Amino acid sequence: MALPQLKQDATEARLSALSLPEGGWSSAARADALARVRAMGLPSRRDEYWKYTRPDTLVDADAPKAALFDAQEEPIFGEIDRLKIVFVDGVFDAAASDDLSLDGIEIERLATSAASDIHWAKDIYGVLEAKGQDPVERPLAALNTAFATDGILVHVKQTPSKPISLIYIHSDEGSDAILHHVIKVDSGASVTVLENGPAAARFNKCMEIDLADNATLHHVRAQGRDHERRAATHMFARLGTESVFKSFTLTANGVLTRNEVVIELTGDDAVAHVAGACVGDGDFHHDDTVFVTHDAVNCESRQVFKKVLRNGATGVFQGKILVKEGAQKTDGYQISQSLLLDDDSQFLAKPELEIYADDVACSHGSTSGAIDEEALFYLRSRGVPESDATDLLTLAFLAEAVEEIEDEALAEEIVSRLSEWLVRHRRS
Amino acid sequence: MLEINNLHVKLEEEDKQILKGVNLTVEAGKVHAIMGPNGSGKSTLSYVLSGRDGYEVTDGSATLDGEDLLELEPEERAAAGLFLAFQYPVEIPGVGNMTFLRTAVNAQRKARGEEEISAADFLKLIRERAKALKIDADMLKRPVNVGFSGGEKKRNEILQMAMLEPKMCILDETDSGLDVDAMKLVSDGVNALRDEGRGFLVITHYQRLLDHIKPDVVHIMANGRIVKSGGPELALEVEHNGYADILAEVA
Ligand SMILES: Nc1ncnc2c1ncn2[C@@H]1O[C@H](COP(=O)(O)OP(=O)(O)O)[C@@H](O)[C@H]1O
Numbered sequence: 001m002a003l004p005q006l007k008q009d010a011t012e013a014r015l016s017a018l019s020l021p022e023g024g025w026s027s028a029a030r031a032d033a034l035a036r037v038r039a040m041g042l043p044s045r046r047d048e049y050w051k052y053t054r055p056d057t058l059v060d061a062d063a064p065k066a067a068l069f070d071a072q073e074e075p076i077f078g079e080i081d082r083l084k085i086v087f088v089d090g091v092f093d094a095a096a097s098d099d100l101s102l103d104g105i106e107i108e109r110l111a112t113s114a115a116s117d118i119h120w121a122k123d124i125y126g127v128l129e130a131k132g133q134d135p136v137e138r139p140l141a142a143l144n145t146a147f148a149t150d151g152i153l154v155h156v157k158q159t160p161s162k163p164i165s166l167i168y169i170h171s172d173e174g175s176d177a178i179l180h181h182v183i184k185v186d187s188g189a190s191v192t193v194l195e196n197g198p199a200a201a202r203f204n205k206c207m208e209i210d211l212a213d214n215a216t217l218h219h220v221r222a223q224g225r226d227h228e229r230r231a232a233t234h235m236f237a238r239l240g241t242e243s244v245f246k247s248f249t250l251t252a253n254g255v256l257t258r259n260e261v262v263i264e265l266t267g268d269d270a271v272a273h274v275a276g277a278c279v280g281d282g283d284f285h286h287d288d289t290v291f292v293t294h295d296a297v298n299c300e301s302r303q304v305f306k307k308v309l310r311n312g313a314t315g316v317f318q319g320k321i322l323v324k325e326g327a328q329k330t331d332g333y334q335i336s337q338s339l340l341l342d343d344d345s346q347f348l349a350k351p352e353l354e355i356y357a358d359d360v361a362c363s364h365g366s367t368s369g370a371i372d373e374e375a376l377f378y379l380r381s382r383g384v385p386e387s388d389a390t391d392l393l394t395l396a397f398l399a400e401a402v403e404e405i406e407d408e409a410l411a412e413e414i415v416s417r418l419s420e421w422l423v424r425h426r427r428s
Numbered sequence: 429m430l431e432i433n434n435l436h437v438k439l440e441e442e443d444k445q446i447l448k449g450v451n452l453t454v455e456a457g458k459v460h461a462i463m464g465p466n467g468s469g470k471s472t473l474s475y476v477l478s479g480r481d482g483y484e485v486t487d488g489s490a491t492l493d494g495e496d497l498l499e500l501e502p503e504e505r506a507a508a509g510l511f512l513a514f515q516y517p518v519e520i521p522g523v524g525n526m527t528f529l530r531t532a533v534n535a536q537r538k539a540r541g542e543e544e545i546s547a548a549d550f551l552k553l554i555r556e557r558a559k560a561l562k563i564d565a566d567m568l569k570r571p572v573n574v575g576f577s578g579g580e581k582k583r584n585e586i587l588q589m590a591m592l593e594p595k596m597c598i599l600d601e602t603d604s605g606l607d608v609d610a611m612k613l614v615s616d617g618v619n620a621l622r623d624e625g626r627g628f629l630v631i632t633h634y635q636r637l638l639d640h641i642k643p644d645v646v647h648i649m650a651n652g653r654i655v656k657s658g659g660p661e662l663a664l665e666v667e668h669n670g671y672a673d674i675l676a677e678v679a
């Protein structure tokens with residue numbers, strides 16, 4: 001079916017501002033992805049999947065400018081021993097990065113990966129993304145596959161000694177970055193991937209993750225609090241038998257963030273947890289869109305999203321659990337909650353379950369509420385000042401999401417960032 | 429220590445007068461008890477003194493060591509030395525009991541210009557005081573009052589009181605829902621805090637608690653007023669004859 005003219009025009013306008021990287025093993029995948037973009041068209045306001053989030057500025061040919069944030073604080077994860085890989089406005093910074101070698105794993109950059117037509121990443125690059133276009137279209141991810149300028153390709157053969165840490169620095173007010181990462185974890189291996197930083201004025205990021213049987217991936221991300229930045233990110237994960245995928249995202253501020261996570265449980269007894277804590281003040285718009293497909297027996301999935309919103313901030317959650325025929329003994333859980341610190345802020349949620357197996361346990365819930373006045377008074381009656389008591393209750397609200405982080409040191413980092421944010425954003 | 433004069437309180441939201449001229453003075457070192465039928469305004473009095481929203485003071489005053497309580501925020505009242513053991517302690521999911529108590533102790537110290545207590549000293553102190561109340565390590569770690577039994581909640585209130593060492597303690601029906609053993613624990617906890625510098629206002633329905641925590645003065649509250657005050661024998665009279673005789677007598 002032909003695209004509506006407006007959509008087609010917007011798509012072509014965006015495409016004309018980009019050029020397709022040529023050559024190498026990824027060129028076929030890129031050409032296919034470009035064809036997908038043209039067939040789907042880039043998102044527009046009319047699209048059902050973009051009902052709560054305006055995609056315009058993510059699609060416009062030019063990225064809206066974003067002022068640089070004068071970060072007075074130390075970057076997160078500073079105390080954690082990790083392998084640092086730094087991108088400045090989407091451009092790899094060799095000087096700031098560590099040597100890309102670590103026992104047990106192979107790390108390559110997408111931009112400089114072997115020119116030959118043969119590469120392990122060919123089985124994943126654009127493949128999981130293409131699969132994730134069904135049943136819901138994600139054109140920005142296809143755009144990413146086609147035009148990504150760089151990214152990392154990680155093949156984890158054995159559990160490495162430390163996490164891989166992707167650091168995204170924003171230094172140009174008009175930067176428009178497209179990065180695509182591929183992570184393949186072999187059977188029995190386990191890896192932790194960290195991401196932090198605002199990345200660019202506009203950031204389109206895609207991460208494809210392939211977990212073999214018994215493989216484990218822990219992902220902890222702190223999206224920068226550089227306020228005017230915009231980001232559309234996608235994670236596509238395919239989970240083998242008894243594999244474990246756990247992802248947590250902290251988002252503090254940002255005028256526009258759309259984080260999509262698409263998970264396919266293809267092997268029996270696999271576990272997928274996706275969690276997010278976000279705090280927004282003012283013209284903040286944060287969208288978590290999650291799609292979990294159970295296509296194997298006895299798998300567990302959890303979605304835990306908590307949003308603290310104030311001064312007109314908007315939080316969005318679209319979460320779906322799809323249990324395919326035969327995916328018996330599925331244990332699916334989904335909770336999305338917002339804490340509205342005033343009447344101006346809003347939370348829009350669309351939780352969905354679609355189940356074609358009869359022996360499953362799935363639950364979902366979504367709530368919006370204010371600070372519990374009884375609890376607030378109780379704390380104050382013990383001498384805790386109102387603002388501290390509010391922060392304490394807010395952190396308590398976020399706790400269920402933060403608890404999804406398994407590593408204690410990482411969880412503590414996240415909690416301390418959250419408390420600092422709360423102190424900075426107190427009602428004066 | 430605590431001086432309440434002609435206190436009139438109505439509900440903020442509706443035109444309903446609840447306290448209609450309460451007069452009461454609790455001296456340092458003394459235990460005063462308030463008894464009275466349900467709905468007479470005992471909890472309201474305790475809430476108004478501790479600064480809960482929803483009430484409007486239309487007349488009268490309340491001071492603690494001369495300081496106007498009604499002018500202060502709830503946390504300032506706490507720092508000034510006022511403590512209320514709630515009739516219905518509040519559950520706070522996600523906030524650990526221990527974290528909560530340390531935050532409270534340090535907030536009060538800070539408000540009074542004192543040094544914060546070190547983590548080690550705090551731990552030592554809370555272990556010792558929790559043990560006396562048979563509160564185990566698990567209860568200290570769990571979220572505040574979440575999943576606690578009625579008796580555990582009340583013991584937890586007393587633990588908070590013991591840690592905060594307030595000057596003026598108000599206990600609102602701390603005995604309700606307690607079995608005999610828990611009642612003994614709670615009373616021992618309270619008695620351990622009795623001190624010549626500290627005042628107590630114990631709200632209760634039952635003589636039973638007053639067998640353990642011996643009051644100096646007993647007040648009867650009815651329909652928003654203190655209608656009769658006397659010695660411990662007044663509590664015995666209530667125990668035997670109920671409130672009817674007293675209310676008829678003062679009517
Ligand atoms: N927030 C409130 N809203 C409506 N009525 C209230 C409220 N607080 C107290 N009351 C009323 O005030 C009266 C006194 O209540 P309370 O102080 O709880 O009495 P007591 O503790 O002596 O049983 C009762 O009639 C009660 O229903």
Ligand SMILES: [Mg+2]
Pocket residue numbers: 470471472515600601
């Ligand atoms: Mg009462």
